[in-house]
Amino acid sequence: MTTKRNYYEILQVSKSASADEIKKAYRKLAVQYHPDRNPGDKVAEEKFKEAAEAYEVLSDPAKRQRFDQFGHAGVSGNGFGGAGFGNVDDVFEHFGSIFEDLFGMGGGRKRGGGNRARKGGDLRYDLKVSFKESVLGTEKKIQIPRKTSCTSCEGSGAAKGTKPVTCSTCRGQGQVAVQQGFFTYASTCPDCNGSGKSISTPCGDCKGTGFQTKSSNINVKIPAGIDTGMRLRVSGEGEGGINGGTPGDLYVFIEVEASPQFKREDFDLVYSLKIGVAQAILGTDVSIDCFEDEPRQVEIPAGIQPGQRLVIQGAGIPKLEKYGRGKGDLIIEVNVEIPMKVNKEAEEHLRAFAQKVGQNVKNNNGFFDKIFG
Numbered sequence: 001m002t003t004k005r006n007y008y009e010i011l012q013v014s015k016s017a018s019a020d021e022i023k024k025a026y027r028k029l030a031v032q033y034h035p036d037r038n039p040g041d042k043v044a045e046e047k048f049k050e051a052a053e054a055y056e057v058l059s060d061p062a063k064r065q066r067f068d069q070f071g072h073a074g075v076s077g078n079g080f081g082g083a084g085f086g087n088v089d090d091v092f093e094h095f096g097s098i099f100e101d102l103f104g105m106g107g108g109r110k111r112g113g114g115n116r117a118r119k120g121g122d123l124r125y126d127l128k129v130s131f132k133e134s135v136l137g138t139e140k141k142i143q144i145p146r147k148t149s150c151t152s153c154e155g156s157g158a159a160k161g162t163k164p165v166t167c168s169t170c171r172g173q174g175q176v177a178v179q180q181g182f183f184t185y186a187s188t189c190p191d192c193n194g195s196g197k198s199i200s201t202p203c204g205d206c207k208g209t210g211f212q213t214k215s216s217n218i219n220v221k222i223p224a225g226i227d228t229g230m231r232l233r234v235s236g237e238g239e240g241g242i243n244g245g246t247p248g249d250l251y252v253f254i255e256v257e258a259s260p261q262f263k264r265e266d267f268d269l270v271y272s273l274k275i276g277v278a279q280a281i282l283g284t285d286v287s288i289d290c291f292e293d294e295p296r297q298v299e300i301p302a303g304i305q306p307g308q309r310l311v312i313q314g315a316g317i318p319k320l321e322k323y324g325r326g327k328g329d330l331i332i333e334v335n336v337e338i339p340m341k342v343n344k345e346a347e348e349h350l351r352a353f354a355q356k357v358g359q360n361v362k363n364n365n366g367f368f369d370k371i372f373g
């Protein structure tokens with residue numbers, strides 16, 4: 001706040017300047033630093049916003065009085081304005097009427113059309129990857145249909161040998177004034193759709209749109225650790241820009257296919273392990289392929305309980321850069337399988353076991369064996 005320049009200083013007027021002098025001073029600066037005259041110039045953009053902010057306060061008698069009395073503190077926040085503008089579009093949005101007043105319709109800015117360079121549209125591509133690919137990362141070649149500038153007419157939309165002419169309806173402004181009751185507002189020109197140009201003989205290849213749809217192959221690097229719902233931005237691979245504007249971006253939305261053995265909890269890899277009753281009681285060794293160079297040998301201790309989880313730290317899913325370093329854990333969730341049927345010999349052993357540990361079990365006829373018989 002303290003580094004803010006005095007509004008009078010910004011507009012280069014005296015403290016006693018009249019409303020008319022302030023308006024003239026602002027007009028001069030707005031023309032000088034207008035974004036259409038200074039494309040890509042960040043300093044000019046700042047000056048343009050600064051002047052707009054100063055004018056917003058000094059052109060309003062109540063705000064000007066508060067500023068004279070309390071300085072910036074008197075006009076910042078609380079809806080008093082003077083809070084500054086985020087970008088030049090905010091300035092145009094906020095000052096639509098002032099700009100029309102100063103520059104005539106359209107605010108002196110060729111909005112939505114004309115020859116103004118515009119960024120191409122962003123594209124979305126939905127991509128499925130296997131569970132394994134999501135853990136290890138991969139590279140995918142994807143084919144995307146993209147709107148590109150028509151090569152036959154170089155994007156003008158006019159047939160070879162002809163040129164687009166200025167739209168007579170809007171005189172090239174791309175906007176027309178629409179009267180509604182007492183109000184006049186600017187609306188996109190219906191004849192040229194805001195381009196400001198009209199084409200008498202449309203290009204046959206793009207039907208006058210200036211665009212063609214072409215499929216192109218793009219390699220997309222999928223980082224290890226990617227998950228469903230994440231999206232990757234491929235800069236500059238969206239639709240082509242208009243009038244020399246930068247191309248849009250391609251957003252690849254990821255869906256990871258389910259795995260029969262694995263599921264994911266954050267960056268932990270959860271493996272569902274099935275073991276037998278005897279293995280649960282006596283303990284065992286298992287080999288688990290958890291997407292490392294070699295399968296992991298894991299010792300299942302004797303007496304493990306159904307549903308119990310064993311954790312092997314750092315053997316899970318690689319963490320994506322913004323979530324930290326290293327890997328999550330490998331979690332082995334133990335499920336004990338109860339056989340539906342066993343052979344005669346195994347059954348005899350089980351009966352002997354039941355007798356040993358004092359559990360009564362059904363006999364072959366559905367009756368209980370006599371315990372301690």
Ligand SMILES: [Zn+2]
Nearest residue numbers: 150153203206
């Ligand atoms: Zn064409």
Ligand SMILES: [Zn+2]
Nearest residue numbers: 167170189192
């Ligand atoms: Zn028009």
